[in-house]
Amino acid sequence: MTDTSPAGAPATPETPRDSAADRAVADFGIDTTARSTGEALRDYVARVRGGELGSLPALLGLVVLAVVFSLASDSFLTLGNIANLLAQGAGVTIIAMGLVFVLLLGEIDLSAGTASGVTAAVLALHLVSGGNLLGGMGTPVFVVFCVLVVVAVAVAAQLRLWAAAVPPVLALAMMLSGIPPNPWLEMLLAVCVGTAIGLLTGFLVSRIGIPSFVVTLALFLAWQGVILQLIGEGGTLGLRDETLFAVANGNLSVVGSWVLFVVAAGGYAAVVLARHYRRLRAGLVTQPTPLVAAKVGVTLLLGAVATILLTRNRSQSALIEITGVPFVVPIVLVLLVVGTYVLDRTSYGRHIYAVGGNAEAARRAGINVPRIRASVFVISASVAAIGAIVYSSKVGSVDPSAGGGTVLLYAVGAAVIGGTSLFGGKGRISNAVIGGAVLAMVANGLGLLRQPAAVVFVITGLVLLLAASVDALSRRKVSAGR
Amino acid sequence: MSTPILEISGLNKSFGPVHVLHDVDLAIRPGEVTALVGDNGAGKSTLVKCIAGIHPADSGEIRWAGEPVKMTGPRDAAALGIEVVYQDLALADNLDIVQNMFLGRERGKAWALDEAGMEQAARETLATLSVRTVKSVRTLVSSLSGGQRQTVAIAKSVLWDSKVVLLDEPTAALGVAQTRQVLDLVRRLAEQGLGVVLISHNMADVFEVSDRVATLYLGRLVADLPTRDLTHGQVVELITAGRSGDLGLTRPDTVSI
Missing domain, CATH: 1.10.3470 (ABC transporter involved in vitamin B12 uptake, BtuC)
Known part of the structure; x- marks a missing residue:
């Protein structure tokens, strides 16, 4: 009610959220889902220790x-x-x-x-x-x-x-x-x-x-x-x-392999990020943004590495060439x-x-x-x-x-x-x-x-x-x- | 006194040779908590199941907002706005609160559920009931306490714009603090204008939250009186003997079992 803190100075050093999310949280008041990466990781560790492996x-x-x-x-x-x-x-x-x-x-x-x-x-x-x-x-x-x-x-x-x-x-x-x-x-x-x-x-x-x-x-x-x-x-x-x-x-051709990478990994990233930001805007329960970004990043990286490796020649003999996913x-x-x-x-x-x-x-x-x-x-x-x-x-x-x-x-x-x-x-x-x-x-x-x-x-x-x-x-x- | 939303008159129900309910008359009014009490086997659960459409009544009339209705199944009752919270709660442990509240009535297309809409509706419902004990609406039900589960089950029942909620022993398995939460919730349901029927064995609960006490004795409704006109002792006598002074059955020896 009494907002005495100086304007523009956030009370907590949290990442700024948009106003819709703030409003929804205030409306509900009970949703104290972890919103920072550290909290989310601690939650996860607690869940694992609790037996949800x-x-x-x-x-x-x-x-x-x-x-x-x-x-x-x-x-x-x-x-x-x-x-x-x-x-x-x-x-x-x-x-x-x-x-x-x-x-x-x-x-x-x-x-x-x-x-x-x-x-x-x-x-x-x-x-x-x-x-x-x-x-x-x-x-x-x-x-x-x-x-x-x-x-x-x-x-x-x-x-x-x-x-x-x-x-x-x-x-x-x-x-x-x-x-x-x-x-x-x-x-x-x-x-x-x-x-x-x-x-x-x-x-x-x-x-x-x-x-x-x-x-x-x-x-x-x-x-x-x-x-x-x-x-x-x-x-x-x-x-x-x-x-x-x-x-x-x-195997897919080399071009086909990269198309697969773009469609699969790119599609995954697009879907996950779009969903994340949609939920964030609507003020719904989400994982912290850095965690989501890390997930998407790791997936893209692993996909890219796998595609690079599998598009190289893996034939044992010099006569034929085996490449592609x-x-x-x-x-x-x-x-x-x-x-x-x-x-x-x-x-x-x-x-x-x-x-x-x-x-x-x-x-x-x-x-x-x-x-x-x-x-x-x-x-x-x-x-x-x-x-x-x-x-x-x-x-x-x-x-x-x-x-x-x-x-x-x-x-x-x-x-x-x-x-x-x-x-x-x-x-x-x-x-x-x-x-x-x-x-x-x-x-x-x-x-x-x-x-x-x-x-x-x-x-x-x-x-x-x-x-x-x-x-x-x-x-x-x-x-x-x- | 407001007009009843649900009126039952002359309801009879037998299971084979066992006559479980004899000419039961009961009126449930919006904004009122009616406690339904009675000894084991008095017919409380059967009466609830008749109201919920699970057991069809043999004879008698059920009127909804003055209109006679015929109930042939739980769906009919649900369509009218009657919801039952059973003792075992009927929640799926492996689903979260939102998923449980919308179970079987998911929003959105079957091939693309409206998760955002459901989550917001669940939050709003919990917020209107002033539920503040649940950490997140995406918590799995398996990690909730008994009182929180009861809360979710009750919130689920009011999510559907229901008019009458029947609660079967909601505090039976709860501790002191959790019982407190649930009783507060029951009161709030009535304040929001719902007709609430509370089955309970606990006299303290009954006297704390109910506006009326309806006592069943061997399948007969022997008394339906305002709670403030009754004492603990009278209710206990009504439950065990079917009469208490001038209240209840006039001559208990006429009861045929």
Whole structure:
């Protein structure tokens, strides 16, 4: 009320804020969010000590692993190996990104791995059989497959997931029309088949009410059988197609790489800064400007360094030249951006978090919980199909072990290592990317050190165990602190 | 005395052979806190659920601002402006205050939520309720105390331009200071012209904030009297025996259970 301080002399040595922000703060009076960088950092440290770790352990692990492996092996930090590492880890990472949606509800999709294998087998079969899936599968199998896809459409209608009904219809059209092989159509077919599989899983979990662990365990086995049936025991379907091969093995041109950098990093900076200043003007809760600027700066810097390195020649021989950012990078980036947007900025994403945090509260808020529950399995299986395209492209063929073995477990592991909680309600798409990088680095580094598979498995298991312990302990700390 | 916003007359409700509510008459007026008291099993929660549209009444009439209304689900009640704050609060721990307050009724397009609008509306609501204990509207609910959670749940209920708010034991799990906060908040709701129904077992709370006390005894509304005309002892007798002197049931032996 009594303003006796001399005009123009601010009472506190704070950075000047604009008047709208001041007014809003005065109106509300309670919003004492940290507004200086120091306070914000102290808040963050307090949160971490309180048990909200997020991706921090995984990021630290990533740094430690990189240092250890680069000291132990001469070839770890070579450009060729880093590009290789990206392509190696991409398949599992993408499957993990889809799994995050399921894990956010506290559910699990054990069948994502073999479901992705089925989509890979259908893709390869379509290519190898010249588009004649009827001939490739044999009449009885083909009929059963078509019936299942039709059932998936019916399920989508029953769950009112109209958007998810379109891909199975497309899949059916492609299968019945015997459309000639085309790499783009085949990739679309794989994703559409993935959607159909996810609809079946989602229906069994949310409408029939079987626990997702049991449903997906059963389907894990069943899809394994389907893969064997489609490919034949001991068989291998080669992916002899330039486009399909390039997905995981090709690179952007040097110009393309820089375009990617400008679009991705520039877009990130523009979006983050625009949002920050919009919120600041409206007097909303924001992070301090220096912190936001630092974040954007570091991202731009890392992006630029990575682009510079990856556009240099990394070929081991003088005869050929390998340059450019691998295609898997933009693929993962697009999925990361889309997934993050859906979870953070749409009501659908908000409802996923709400159902994962308190399903009863979500139900009372008028959210259709069974529909949300079914939809995450559709996303998981559809995204797993994209993962299948990438890992099949990496090896250049599809065999009966596609998507089996450790693929699913690594994918779940990647999400959890990155900081997604198995108890639901906590996690981000970026967790899957960071966790996937950790696992890819472990496998790649130990491989370079010529460690036997036994050691790789044991160490990967221990890393996962460590991540799960961190999750459980931090949860205990959070609930104890209340 | 103002005209009732919500009037219930002759409400009956049975669950199978169990007759839970017998001919209940109750009027809720804007700007008044009505305490709904009664022993366990007296039918308090069932009455609230009938008003909230969760249980359809078997017979009887519900009038909203004088007009008879038919409630077939919670959405009907919410559309009229009736909000219920349940004992378990129904908040998602992993979401922040703004996200919880707008849960299921987010502003903006489904594909581009209006975060700024929601944040400002949440702040304004909290500010009108003079809530000053929450550090930031972007605090996760998991890091709030019991009283703050209750505050958020109540603020959520008034965000929707509601006319009647039903609170199910809002102070049951709270400490002394937090109870204080919530009772102040209840009073402020009434001052803003809302009709408030407060279910409570705590006589001190009832006498502190309520304008009327409605007592349920074995499914019957035995007394609906201004708080100032009642004493602690009378209310306790009404709760336990259904009568107290001239108040309540005239002949308790006629009660058929």
